[in-house]
Amino acid sequence: MARSESRLQDVPLVQGSIAGFLTWVLGYLFTYLIASSEIRDSQLNRFLEFLGEDPAIFEMVGWVFYNAHFVDIVFEGVPFFGVESFVGGEEGFTLLLYVIPPLVLIGAGLAIARYGGARDASAGAVAGLTVVPGYLLLSIAGVFLFEVTLGDASGAPDIVAGIFLAGLVFPALFGALGGVLAGVTAE
Numbered sequence: 001m002a003r004s005e006s007r008l009q010d011v012p013l014v015q016g017s018i019a020g021f022l023t024w025v026l027g028y029l030f031t032y033l034i035a036s037s038e039i040r041d042s043q044l045n046r047f048l049e050f051l052g053e054d055p056a057i058f059e060m061v062g063w064v065f066y067n068a069h070f071v072d073i074v075f076e077g078v079p080f081f082g083v084e085s086f087v088g089g090e091e092g093f094t095l096l097l098y099v100i101p102p103l104v105l106i107g108a109g110l111a112i113a114r115y116g117g118a119r120d121a122s123a124g125a126v127a128g129l130t131v132v133p134g135y136l137l138l139s140i141a142g143v144f145l146f147e148v149t150l151g152d153a154s155g156a157p158d159i160v161a162g163i164f165l166a167g168l169v170f171p172a173l174f175g176a177l178g179g180v181l182a183g184v185t186a187e
Helices: 002-009 013-040 043-050 057-067 095-116 121-145 159-184
Strands: 073-076 148-150 153-157
Touching: 013 057, 013 095, 013 121, 013 159, 057 073, 057 095, 057 121, 057 153, 095 121, 095 159, 121 153, 121 159, 153 159
Parallel strands: none
Antiparallel strands: 073 153, 148 153
8 A cells, every 4th residue: 555655646746737738838839830820811810800800810729729639610600611620621721730739748748757757658658647637627728718709600619529639638648658758768
């Protein structure tokens, strides 16, 4: 019992949660740097400005960020849209955006496992998983913050996929992978 308690104390949960939080912000910022200028000049943004609405650049960059996690944007009350993805395809953003979430999460998992002193793959994976709470928290907030509403019409990341894929699957898979890399390369 004492041995399992000491192993739990070695898991950097607070630091991992902070790293997950910062990793989500960093991924969004990279997406913003890549996509914001095109969004600013997009027909949808011009249409919103024509209607007297404030530009929705940060929200639409959020849409692209969730799309990079394979989360679709759901439109309600808009006759021409249903479910959309703005990454890849015709007139879509660069496919490079798909590598941003995995890379930053692998980096965070690797950093936290190194910080926690992981010496093998399993300890590294556990340390890497600690990025999930912080990443999940911002993923939940983002599905609501990135909603664009215009009268009866709205567009926002799919809530279930946004929480499950972006908030749980991505950070668990890639955070743990980064932790495993740290564990197997530890000296």
